[in-house]
Amino acid sequence: MQPLTDSTNKVFTAYYLSEHALTLEFGHEISEDMLQKITGFNILINQNPFPGFRTSVPAYGTISVFYDPIKVIQADDLPGVDCYEKVSNYLNQLSDDSEIQPNTSSILITIPTCYGGEYGEDLEEVAALHHLSTNEVINLHSSAIYKVYMIGFVPGFAYLGGMSAQLATPRKPTPRKIIPAGSVGIAGMQTGIYPLATPGGWQLIGRTPLTLFDATRTQPTLLKAGDQVVFKPIDHHQFENYRD
Amino acid sequence: MRIRIIKPGILSTIQDLGRNLYLSQAVPVSGAMDTLSVRIANLAIGNDDNAAVIEFTYADAEFMTETDTLIAYAGDGAILQVGELVIPAEKPVFIPAYTSVQLVNNPSGSRTYLSIAGGFGVPEILGSRSTFITAAIGGFNGRSLQLGDTLSSVEAISPTTAIIFSLLKSENINHTAWSIARRMFLPADTKRIRVVPAHEFSWFHGLAIVNFLSLPYTLSMNSNRMGYHLDGEPITRIIKNELLSTAVTPGTIQVTGNGSMVLLMADCQTTGGYPRIAQVAAIDLPLCGQLKPGDTIYFEDISHQNAEMLYIEREHELQQLREAIQQKYL
Incomplete structure (x- = not known):
């Protein structure tokens, strides 16, 4: 499962994931530089699909490329003896032929959030733990600009980077059985928004009236990897009267 | 064609071969757990491989045909019976309207797939009819099948399906002499x-x-x-x-x-x-x-x-x- 061409200057190496997919590995760290590189190449793949291409899944250090093996094996213009070779050769060629433009033009999405009270039951606990007032927690949380590193866990769940280290809080010792959709939480160094009502152990500091995932929309998830996110505090009335 | 759920069993859901295009948005593939059995049940009655089927988990489920119905089934979770009469698997079977069909325990596996002429006509969500219960999407209202649910088939059927249906149609349960031997596709040791x-x-x-x-x-x-x-x-x-x-x-x-x-x-x-x-x-x-x-x-x-x-x-x-x-x- 070594790279097929000489890989001295390669920005990624490929490895086999399944009969339907391979993964391009760009690196092993979480950084904005890596995010831009991965978002850039992911756009390139989707603009230049090969026969049988299905979809691609960007993550912190990888892009996984999914395909229909029957269409790939029948594609005579893709060189290689098997699907894995055909697709990895194609992607290596695509990378050689194109200057990968780091994607810096990300969309900024504002998440109106009602902090505390019934919408963020753990806000006071989080504030107390860090010897901050609840307002200071809200200010710290809503003044940062976050980056979406990847979507995973459940449909539409965004892994956000960029939270103030002052807010890092361990998960609840006992996860809640159900967390309402739209809940904004903190777990360790991460902050995120629950798109669906699911069980979870994150500390809940607020809730957004936005719908993060709606299967009936053309783009079902509100956020995608590479987007920028800010949280904007709103009060109870604004939350209750909010219209998508 | 239409069937009604009389007894839903422990987990019965509408599935197809899965939802492949929204992985980057963390929408799982879902679909049938045993895709080979789905494809055999669909092939047997001239359906597209990806036509929506019911995935039954174990036995103890029952449905009633509300119209004359062409079905096939495959998988190892249960055997279909009408009273004492065993319905053969992996082949087209005509079932007259208002017949009650039971799923009876088959200890060799866990899941059984029921196909119907044309496939079950639930809406396609994000390119698939598969049920994903966690997000309440796909299948029958995004959930597992319950007592009283009525499931209709897609009206458009393939020419092959139409011919099989007309050849088998009769007063009684009727099936072809031939069947697909799913065993041909399985290794000697399935474990x-x-x-x-x-x-x-x-x-x-x-x-x-x-x-x-x-x-x-x-x-x-x-x-x-x-x-x-x-x-x-x-x-x-x-x-x-x-x-x-x-x-x-x-x-x-x-x-x-x-x-x-x-x-x-x-x-x-x-x-x-x-x-x-x-x-x-x-x-x-x-x-x-x-x-x-x-x-x-x-x-x-x-x-x-x-x-x-x-x-x-x-x-x-x-x-x-x-x-x-x-x-x-x-």
């Missing part, structure tokens, strides 16, 4: 699962790898459509790096912090951060879909080239079967 070493394979201790490829592992009670927890000799690591979350896929075998293995199945998350020891060969994943808690399996390693070749051969065989059935009714 030996072929795997391809995964990217983090070398992170594990040599002895752990020997154990993995020689000792039995047993499905724990903590097993469902998302994945199977496997009980057995723990898999120890020599490289203790943290893995950054990256894409995983049904068939991926992850090793958790305490050295136990989780085999990801149809409803699995799209990304994961546990190191992966192996990937179940696509050709053997349907076998896993028939496993139940307490079942013991063994793993055998093959190369990814071999896994891909087996997959392509299987697809070729299914294509030949499809053509043979079409030609029979030309």
